[in-house]
Amino acid sequence: MSELKKNNIHKESFISGIWKQNPLFVAMLGTCPALAVTTSFEASFGMGLLFLFVVTCSNTLISLLKKIIPEEVETPCYIVIIAAFVTLTKMFTNAFLPELYSSLGVFLSLLVVNCIVLGRAQAFANKNTVVDSILDGIGNGIGYTIAISIIGIVREILGTGMLTIGGIFTFIPKFSIPVLKFVNSSGVVVYDYSMSLFTNPAGAFIVFGLIVAIIQANKLHQKNVESVNKKKELALKKSQALEKGAN
Amino acid sequence: MNETLKKYVKVSLTLGLIASISAVLIGVANAITAPVIKQNEVQSEASSLLAVYGGSSSDYVSYDVSDLNLDYVTKGWTFSPTGDYVFKAYGKNGYGDISLVVGIEKDGDLGKIVIITDTETYKNKLEPNYVDAYNSSDDKSSALDDVKCGATYGAKLIQSMVTEAHEIALGLKKTELLAIDFTEESENE
Numbered sequence: 124m125s126e127l128k129k130n131n132i133h134k135e136s137f138i139s140g141i142w143k144q145n146p147l148f149v150a151m152l153g154t155c156p157a158l159a160v161t162t163s164f165e166a167s168f169g170m171g172l173l174f175l176f177v178v179t180c181s182n183t184l185i186s187l188l189k190k191i192i193p194e195e196v197e198t199p200c201y202i203v204i205i206a207a208f209v210t211l212t213k214m215f216t217n218a219f220l221p222e223l224y225s226s227l228g229v230f231l232s233l234l235v236v237n238c239i240v241l242g243r244a245q246a247f248a249n250k251n252t253v254v255d256s257i258l259d260g261i262g263n264g265i266g267y268t269i270a271i272s273i274i275g276i277v278r279e280i281l282g283t284g285m286l287t288i289g290g291i292f293t294f295i296p297k298f299s300i301p302v303l304k305f306v307n308s309s310g311v312v313v314y315d316y317s318m319s320l321f322t323n324p325a326g327a328f329i330v331f332g333l334i335v336a337i338i339q340a341n342k343l344h345q346k347n348v349e350s351v352n353k354k355k356e357l358a359l360k361k362s363q364a365l366e367k368g369a370n
Numbered sequence: 371m372n373e374t375l376k377k378y379v380k381v382s383l384t385l386g387l388i389a390s391i392s393a394v395l396i397g398v399a400n401a402i403t404a405p406v407i408k409q410n411e412v413q414s415e416a417s418s419l420l421a422v423y424g425g426s427s428s429d430y431v432s433y434d435v436s437d438l439n440l441d442y443v444t445k446g447w448t449f450s451p452t453g454d455y456v457f458k459a460y461g462k463n464g465y466g467d468i469s470l471v472v473g474i475e476k477d478g479d480l481g482k483i484v485i486i487t488d489t490e491t492y493k494n495k496l497e498p499n500y501v502d503a504y505n506s507s508d509d510k511s512s513a514l515d516d517v518k519c520g521a522t523y524g525a526k527l528i529q530s531m532v533t534e535a536h537e538i539a540l541g542l543k544k545t546e547l548l549a550i551d552f553t554e555e556s557e558n559e
Contacts (some may be wrong), residue, residue, distance in 0.1 A: 200385065215402075
């Protein structure tokens with residue numbers, strides 16, 4: 124295989140998970156934690172990073188062991204590997220980011236049965252090289268992190284009126300950016316346009332649905348533009364051919 | 371060795387290998403993180419104790435009751451010279467688990483609740499609507515009973531934990547030696 128072709132495969136493995144095949148907004152996988160933990164931007168971002176770690180590590184190990192794992196016990200082996208990495212993630216998060224661990228609750232453990240992690244193992248890591256599997260894991264992890272962070276930002280701003288940083292990642296000094304709610308230095312609420320609905324599960328569904336609708340509408344628009352351009356080109360070619368014939 | 375047996379051996383060895391790799395990884399991670407997690411818990415407990423009692427945290431006697439037959443309370447403290455109590459309790463339900471400390475005055479009045487850990491799914495409803503409402507209420511018994519907060523199961527769990535601590539402080543729950551120990555220590559101080 125030529126070097127250029129190899130590079131293109133690596134690039135495709137990495138890029139497709141971020142945008143073209145985004146696990147959340149395009150493939151609609153992993154929606155359970157995406158709806159449950161996205162009440163704040165920091166919790167969503169934290170979940171995304173932990174997901175990135177789990178999917179990359181499990182893809183790597185599965186790709187390394189793909190030749191020795193018998194077909195009959197593929198799924199149990201993948202589950203054991205994923206569960207091991209989720210347990211590691213839980214331990215390190217509990218030790219070094221206890222606020223994040225507490226805010227994610229049971230959804231961190233539920234990464235074991237996350238369909239994206241198992242899906243990438245079955246659909247990609249067991250068929251491709253280690254490098255491609257790592258890139259696929261990183262790409263999907265980044266794609267998922269971006270997707271749930273977007274939901275988290277929108278829900279936090281609409282639901283609380285503010286964007287708070289430093290509440291979960293305590294190594295950052297805590298500060299809030301007032302957007303829809305402003306409280307002055309003496310504690311008086313100057314204005315508050317926040318809607319608590321968006322901190323509830325119903326709000327998560329609304330935000331998720333709207334974002335998916337915008338993405339699909341954009342895709343459809345691009346498709347329509349492309350087909351109109353093609354038709355225009357065809358018409359132009361036809362008219363040029365007719366002109367040539369007439370001459 | 372026939373083919374079927376060979377296959378079984380291969381499957382067993384593969385599963386064994388993967389389980390061993392996973393066990394080694396988890397073992398190493400546990401060795402690194404266990405002391406840090408323990409230290410975090412001690413720090414969190416100390417700051418919660420201070421938040422509940424509000425006074426000097428050095429004038430107390432602590433009791434580890436985790437071995438006794440209790441549903442929620444795992445540790446207790448009596449403070450001198452007031453004789454007030456602080457209890458640490460841990461509870462679990464289908465939505466997650468909660469660890470808290472609650473203060474109870476010598477005369478039996480309920481004090482502040484401070485949450486140490488809370489992994490409940492409806493935590494964002496439970497803490498502001500129930501725990502904060504309880505802490506800011508003057509009538510803590512009524513606030514404890516008012517579990518309609520949007521996270522009823524979590525609130526009921528906290529209510530049960532606090533009620534058990536309250537019963538121990540009042541000497542109503544004479545489980546094993548606990549009530550006797552507390553009374554004796556308080557009187558000595």
